[in-house]
Amino acid sequence: MMAEQPTLIHILKANRWGGIERYALDICRHFQMAGWNVAALTRDAKAVDVMFQKEGISLLHAPLAGLWDFQSIRLLADKLKDTRGAIIIHAHGFRNGFTALAARKLSGKKNVRVIVTRHKVRRGVDSWILRRIYRNVDAMVFVSRAARDRFLATWHNRELPFPASRMHIIHNSINLPQNLPGPSETSHPLTAMFHGPLKSGKGLETLIDAMSLLKGKRIRLKIVGSGTPDYVDKLRRRALSRGVMNLIDWHKHTDTPLPLIQDCDFGVLPSVEEEAFGLSNLEYMAMGKPQICSSNGAQPEYITDGWEGFLIPPGNPAFLAEMISKLAADRELRLRMGQRALESFTQRLSWSRFIRRLNKIYLPDVPNSETKDSET
Numbered sequence: 539m540m541a542e543q544p545t546l547i548h549i550l551k552a553n554r555w556g557g558i559e560r561y562a563l564d565i566c567r568h569f570q571m572a573g574w575n576v577a578a579l580t581r582d583a584k585a586v587d588v589m590f591q592k593e594g595i596s597l598l599h600a601p602l603a604g605l606w607d608f609q610s611i612r613l614l615a616d617k618l619k620d621t622r623g624a625i626i627i628h629a630h631g632f633r634n635g636f637t638a639l640a641a642r643k644l645s646g647k648k649n650v651r652v653i654v655t656r657h658k659v660r661r662g663v664d665s666w667i668l669r670r671i672y673r674n675v676d677a678m679v680f681v682s683r684a685a686r687d688r689f690l691a692t693w694h695n696r697e698l699p700f701p702a703s704r705m706h707i708i709h710n711s712i713n714l715p716q717n718l719p720g721p722s723e724t725s726h727p728l729t730a731m732f733h734g735p736l737k738s739g740k741g742l743e744t745l746i747d748a749m750s751l752l753k754g755k756r757i758r759l760k761i762v763g764s765g766t767p768d769y770v771d772k773l774r775r776r777a778l779s780r781g782v783m784n785l786i787d788w789h790k791h792t793d794t795p796l797p798l799i800q801d802c803d804f805g806v807l808p809s810v811e812e813e814a815f816g817l818s819n820l821e822y823m824a825m826g827k828p829q830i831c832s833s834n835g836a837q838p839e840y841i842t843d844g845w846e847g848f849l850i851p852p853g854n855p856a857f858l859a860e861m862i863s864k865l866a867a868d869r870e871l872r873l874r875m876g877q878r879a880l881e882s883f884t885q886r887l888s889w890s891r892f893i894r895r896l897n898k899i900y901l902p903d904v905p906n907s908e909t910k911d912s913e914t
Contacts, residue, residue, distance in 0.1 A: 542623030544901065545575040547614075549627065549634040551602040553583035556735060557817050558630050558657050564713035565628070566595050568893055575621075579614065589793075605636050605667060614641035618650060625650045626900045630657065632671050639674050653899060655679040659812040659835060662692040664699070672700040677899045680707050681815040682836030688812075706899055709840060710815045711892035714796075714824055728866050729758045729787075730830075731802035733795050734818045736765030741808035741832065742773055747855035748808075748862060750780035757785070757866050759806075762798055764791035796825060804865050804872060805829035810852040813837065822847075823883035828875035830861045840887060846879035 546569050548562040562578065570576040570593070577596040580586050587597055598617060600610035618625060618641055627638040627650060635654040642650040652675045659682075662668070672678070680686035686707055693699070734740055742761070749759055759782075764770075777783040789798065795818075799805070805822035806829065813835035822829045823846065831837050833849035843849040848861045865872055 543574050544624040544626060545577070545621050546900070547577050547579055547598070547617070547625070547627045549579045549602070549614075549629040549638060550586060551581055551631070551634055552586060553581055554585045555589060557815075559586050559589065560712075560817060561655075561657070561710060562628070562630060563589055563593065563595070564711075564889075565893075565896065566590065567593050568713060568889075570595060575623075577617075600637075602634065602637065605633055607637065610637050611640040611644060614638065615644035618642065618645035618647045621647075623649070624901070626653060627651070628653045628655065628900075629675075630655055632656075632663075632668060632675075635675050636667070636671050639671065651676045651900070653677045653679060655681065656685050656689060657681055657814050659684050659688045659814045662689045664692050669699040675704065678705050679896070679899065680705065681710050682839055683707055684812065684836040684839065685814040706895075708892060708895050708899075709836075709887055710817060710820065711887050711889045712817055712820050712824065713889050727756050727758050729760055729802045730804055730806045730862055730866070731760040731762065731799065732806050732808075733760075733762035733798065733821075734807070734816075735791075736761070736763045736770055736773065738769065739809065739811035741810045741852060743776060744808050744810065744853055744855050744858060745806060746773065746776050746780055746782060746786075748859040749777075749782040749785055751855060751859035752862060753781065753785075755863060755866065757862065758787065759785060760787045760789065760798065760802055762789040762792065762795060795821060799825045799827060802827065804847070804876075805831070806858070806862065807831040808850065808852065808858055809835065811835075820883060820887060823879040823887065826876040826880040828865060828872055828879055830858065830865065840882065841879075845875070846882055847875055 548566055550559055550562055552559060566576045566578060577598055578590045579598040579600055581602050582599040590597055600613045601607055602610050614637060629635040629638045632654055635652060638652045654675050656678060686705060732745060777786055799821055804827055807818055809832045815836050819831060829847040830850060832852040834852045838849060841847055841849060850857050850861055
């Protein structure tokens with residue numbers, strides 16, 4: 539008789555699509571193709587659910603209203619009772635981890651492993667309930683050293699209230715299509731590109747101000763993403779007041795940004811908030827494109843200044859404009875940096891490497907526990 543395939547459940551409480559949801563979807567897609575039983579537990583949010591439905595991922599719904607949401611705990615516990623074989627619950631955020639832990643206890647199931655991924659650069663919370671969560675999850679995955687180190691700052695020079703061996707740093711990756719187009723040069727005018735959510739903290743104001751210092755340089759900017767109407771209007775008014783509206787091409791969010799990246803010359807991601815990791819950064823690297831990005835988060839962990847691109851201090855339009863001008867003026871530099879970026883992605887940040895490390899956390903007791911790399 540064949541062994542029962544593991545069951546994997548991801549818990550996501552956001553009501554809109556973002557980097558965390560994409561991270562979870564890529565993982566769910568991979569393990570479903572490997573033959574696992576896969577489901578996502580969401581708040582019945584259409585923007586999130588539709589993406590999982592497109593990939594044929596089963597959906598469970600619960601309020602996910604916080605630590606003391608007993609309805610969600612019972613719904614998940616009932617699911618666990620009805621499930622055979624090994625179960626892995628991958629929660630995104632420690633409060634979702636509490637839901638998983640409480641459901642495991644309520645269900646009485648012994649073969650449930652709870653994993654929590656920390657996607658933020660934020661200090662840990664030293665409260666009674668959070669300490670219990672930290673102690674009882676089977677593994678904590680931090681997407682960067684920056685995320686882990688900030689989390690641990692709460693207990694600086696103090697004993698940790700949980701086993702340090704449960705912490706793991708696994709840099710993000712992206713589950714790319716196999717027929718990924720190779721690097722290509724674009725035709726003039728030269729184009730820089732930002733893509734991601736249009737929201738405060740992403741440095742878009744800095745980018746627009748930098749463009750105002752590049753008038754006459756024959757450089758265009760492509761902004762790809764969506765945000766609230768009020769914020770997008772604010773950005774457009776800023777571009778008009780700086781006299782650069784005619785230099786910017788605006789595109790709404792797309793689930794397939796790679797063709798747009800292929801058609802640009804380099805990426806610009808000047809975030810002013812600390813990024814725990816950036817999936818957009820990886821997309822430029824995977825497409826063999828250099829980038830200019832802020833140095834205030836995890837970016838220096840996978841981008842070396844002057845090698846795959848340029849790292850800049852956040853919120854400095856003049857310096858950003860200088861780096862944009864430098865890349866725009868030197869075709870050979872762009873090609874060298876783009877090739878290095880692709881090599882770095884392939885060697886250190888590939889999907890196959892990411893998924894092998896994650897699988898060892900999912901199934902630590904299985905010798906050589908690796909799923910088939912169905913996508914690389």
